[in-house]
Amino acid sequence: MFSETIELRGHIIDSLILPKVLDQILTNGGNFKITEVQIGRKRADQSFARIEVSTETGEALDELILRLRQQGAEVLERANAQVAAALGDGVFPPEFYVTTNQQTFVRFGGKEIEVTPSIINSAIAVDRKRGRARAIKFFDVKKGDEIVVGHQGIRVVPVQRATTHTDPFQFINNIVDAEEPKSAIIREIAEELRRVHGARGKIAVVAGPAIVRTGGGAHLVRLIERGCVHRLFAGNAFAAYDVEHALFGTSLGLDPDVAIPRGGHENHLHAINAIRQVGGIAAAVREKVLTSGIMHACVEHGVDIVLIGAVGDEGPIPGVTTNVIECEKIL
Incomplete structure (x- = not known):
């Protein structure tokens, strides 16, 4: 045995x-x-x-x-982590350690070094002179970089139940209970946004099409107008649905307020075409083609817009980043 x-x-x-x-x-x-x-x-x-x-x-x-x-x-075992040199740009050595999204430490010289950031499906590059360890993707690795191999000298901190409720965003990592009072979570998030805004911090919103399709766009616009949003991360679909709603009053052919079809599924394609015709969202705002909606508010109030493409996108709208490597670097 x-x-x-x-x-x-x-x-x-x-x-x-x-x-x-x-x-x-x-x-x-x-x-x-x-x-x-x-x-x-x-x-x-x-x-x-x-x-x-x-x-x-x-x-x-x-x-x-x-x-x-x-x-x-x-x-x-209190052994140090093992490393090997990257074989080339974009190529990790064999048996490289693959990270999780949990807090991770590597051991060198009898000391533990935290790996930052805590991201999944990456390798660990170490800089022993500076005492640093970082999670890197294929596109970041350079030939000769020291990469952790095997599993010796690595400690992963498990995900544990919190004994106190301190992070209003921890629900993101859990299955949402249908019976859990959402109003309490929303209030906590609102308080956190107020705190960050009052401290002149930066707030990024990661937005999905559901915001537009459920009629929540007006609320996000108000946050933008009040200076509570500094960067917007979203996909092509989010922008397309928002522009469609601004131009035609529908989202994928449905009126979000009454859930009644108006104009059919072609509305969002006409919306994309209108933006492409003038060269982009900012141009559409300048030329008053786009006079309302989330995208309009972002341009008017100087919010950085980062739009990410997907395989099934129609168009896409000008300004959408379609190269997946570039998308990951931007995010």
């Missing part, structure tokens, strides 16, 4: 981390022995568990440990 000892720390009971880890071990043909466990007595107390994990083969153990690390397990 091959074995390793792992440790779990944090809210491992109420966040179901401990049962998930034990289930992973059994599901993947392993065995476990809990050698130590300390359960927090109060809601804010953290818990601790030390578990001996064993499998029939070394390969199976390596695969299992990899899975357990994604749940936040720490292996009782």
Whole structure:
């Protein structure tokens, strides 16, 4: 038998981390022995568990440990992370470590370095002279960059249940409960926006077509007019539906106020064509082709507009970035 000892720390009971880890071990043909466990007595107390994990083969153990690390397990080894040089521009070395969107640390010289930013499906490039580690995509890697390989010396912080409600945007990472009072979440977000606005901070809105299709566009316009929005991230569809609503009073052929078809699905194509005819959204505002709506408000109040394209886009509207690599860099 091959074995390793792992440790779990944090809210491992109420966040179901401990049962998930034990289930992973059994599901993947392993065995476990809990050698130590300390359960927090109060809601804010953290818990601790030390578990001996064993499998029939070394390969199976390596695969299992990899899975357990994604749940936040720490292996009782204090080795440094291993690195290899990138083979070329845009090419990672074999066996490079692939990140999650969870907080991650790499160990070098007996010290842990946090990987920033916490983004999924990236590699980790290290600058040992500066003591930095960063998550990078294929388009960022240069030949010779030191890239973390394997899983040694890496610690992933598990997602845990919050003991206090401090982040009004944490609902984004969870399944929305149909019975949860949305008004409370909306109030908290509004308070956070007021706080940032009062501190002269910058506010970015990531907008989807549902804002226009459900009749919420007027509310976003008011926020823009009051200086509460500084950058708008959206897709071609969002801009097309907003322009359609401004020009024809419909969104994909439907009146958002009464959900009655008016003019059919061709309205949004005519809207795109009108913008293409004058050369773009800003030009449409200048020439008074576009006199209302979210896009109009953004131009009038100096909001940076970043529009991202997709495969199924009609048009697209001039100014939409269609190169996916450029889109990722912009975002």
